[in-house]
Amino acid sequence: MKLLDLKDRLKLYVILDRRLGRGVPLCDQARLAIQGGATAIQLRDKRMQGRDFYRAALAIKEICKEKGVLFIVNDRLDVALTAGADGVHLGQEDLPLEAAEKIAPEGFIIGISVRTPDQAIEAERKGADYLGVGDVFGTSSKPDAKTIGIEGLKEVCVNTKLPCVAIGGIGVHNVKQALQAGAVGVAVISAVISQKDIAGAARTLRSLVS
Amino acid sequence: MKLLDLKDRLKLYVILDRRLGRGVPLCDQARLAIQGGATAIQLRDKRMQGRDFYRAALAIKEICKEKGVLFIVNDRLDVALTAGADGVHLGQEDLPLEAAEKIAPEGFIIGISVRTPDQAIEAERKGADYLGVGDVFGTSSKPDAKTIGIEGLKEVCVNTKLPCVAIGGIGVHNVKQALQAGAVGVAVISAVISQKDIAGAARTLRSLVS
Numbered sequence: 001m002k003l004l005d006l007k008d009r010l011k012l013y014v015i016l017d018r019r020l021g022r023g024v025p026l027c028d029q030a031r032l033a034i035q036g037g038a039t040a041i042q043l044r045d046k047r048m049q050g051r052d053f054y055r056a057a058l059a060i061k062e063i064c065k066e067k068g069v070l071f072i073v074n075d076r077l078d079v080a081l082t083a084g085a086d087g088v089h090l091g092q093e094d095l096p097l098e099a100a101e102k103i104a105p106e107g108f109i110i111g112i113s114v115r116t117p118d119q120a121i122e123a124e125r126k127g128a129d130y131l132g133v134g135d136v137f138g139t140s141s142k143p144d145a146k147t148i149g150i151e152g153l154k155e156v157c158v159n160t161k162l163p164c165v166a167i168g169g170i171g172v173h174n175v176k177q178a179l180q181a182g183a184v185g186v187a188v189i190s191a192v193i194s195q196k197d198i199a200g201a202a203r204t205l206r207s208l209v210s
Numbered sequence: 211m212k213l214l215d216l217k218d219r220l221k222l223y224v225i226l227d228r229r230l231g232r233g234v235p236l237c238d239q240a241r242l243a244i245q246g247g248a249t250a251i252q253l254r255d256k257r258m259q260g261r262d263f264y265r266a267a268l269a270i271k272e273i274c275k276e277k278g279v280l281f282i283v284n285d286r287l288d289v290a291l292t293a294g295a296d297g298v299h300l301g302q303e304d305l306p307l308e309a310a311e312k313i314a315p316e317g318f319i320i321g322i323s324v325r326t327p328d329q330a331i332e333a334e335r336k337g338a339d340y341l342g343v344g345d346v347f348g349t350s351s352k353p354d355a356k357t358i359g360i361e362g363l364k365e366v367c368v369n370t371k372l373p374c375v376a377i378g379g380i381g382v383h384n385v386k387q388a389l390q391a392g393a394v395g396v397a398v399i400s401a402v403i404s405q406k407d408i409a410g411a412a413r414t415l416r417s418l419v420s
């Protein structure tokens with residue numbers, strides 16, 4: 001995938017979540033978010049068993065494919081590859097990038113979570129395709145994470161050529177700040193999938209990043 | 211890998227375990243088990259983060275490779291592939307066999323946990339290389355599992371051409387029974403790695419399966 005193309009597809013990056021989704025099934029979370037204008041969907045669930053996670057990935061991949069939305073699987077590279085996802089997202093405690101590169105086919109996207117310029121530089125050097133940068137504003141979904149603030153986001157963005165997606169406490173009130181700091185898009189969980197009107201929440205955010 | 215060769219390498223299949231290993235590091239568990247005659251080593255840890263699991267797999271792979279011992283990673287196919295393990299072992303709740311087959315290279319071994327002849331027949335049809343059959347005698351490491359007994363083991367073994375490894379509560383007192391039921395080898399955890407003399411415990415078991 002060309003860089004320009006990837007940048008466009010990272011504008012509104014919605015992460016699905018079973019617990020935060022107020023009982024809305026993962027597939028419906030995906031459908032509604034896409035209906036509202038999500039450009040990328042990430043499936044993340046560290047507690048799901050491999051088989052269930054694979055099946056969820058297969059189903060969500062079909063939904064994304066139909067709508068031309070980027071589909072990324074968190075952490076489990078094997079699930080991402082076997083379910084036909086467009087890419088995998090790896091945190092600093094997940095499989096290292098250099099390991100993932102060994103079995104990722106040409107064109108498969110690898111995103112890396114970073115907090116600092118050093119981590120960004122390392123990820124770029126090792127071949128990452130995009131960065132998830134944060135926790136920017138603090139998020140209730142990761143209560144232990146320390147925030148890097150808008151300054152921390154800016155510092156990462158100026159130190160890498162990779163497209164950066166801001167994550168952590170992003171909402172309608174701070175999307176513009178994140179983009180001004182250099183992010184090409186924003187990643188959200190609760191700001192979309194915890195809302196009563198998932199599609200509406202996505203639509204509002206999308207209008208701010210387009 | 212040829213069937214005969216694989217059969218020989220499944221004789222004494224030792225599963226490493228951080229919690230059951232009485233504080234002995236995983237690498238030392240592997241070294242001592244191999245010293246005592248383990249023919250296969252499996253790394254299993256559902257709670258380790260991907261990066262730690264990958265690093266442990268890399269280290270244990272080197273130990274196994276040096277001694278010509280089969281090295282299998284449990285559950286995480288991505289870790290197995292990127293760490294250069296000989297194969298992966300998948301339970302009924304893990305990534306399905308047909309998914310794993312999509313990205314497993316030629317010669318990569320896939321083992322499947324089965325309890326019943328139906329599961330064995332399905333795994334054989336879908337291309338499994340060996341079966342882990344059990345829980346045969348009941349094991350404290352999986353308190354919720356129901357045992358299939360020696361009759362259950364026999365029933366699986368007569369219904370498949372795949373090499374079967376008996377697992378669950380195997381010890382010096384019942385190894386012969388397991389082999390007579392049709393197993394080509396035995397898989398053990400606590401009977402080896404929870405013992406004060408890991409190498410000695412492996413040696414005794416090995417003498418019974420050779």
Ligand code: NI
Nearest residue numbers: 317318319339
């Ligand atoms: Ni094979």
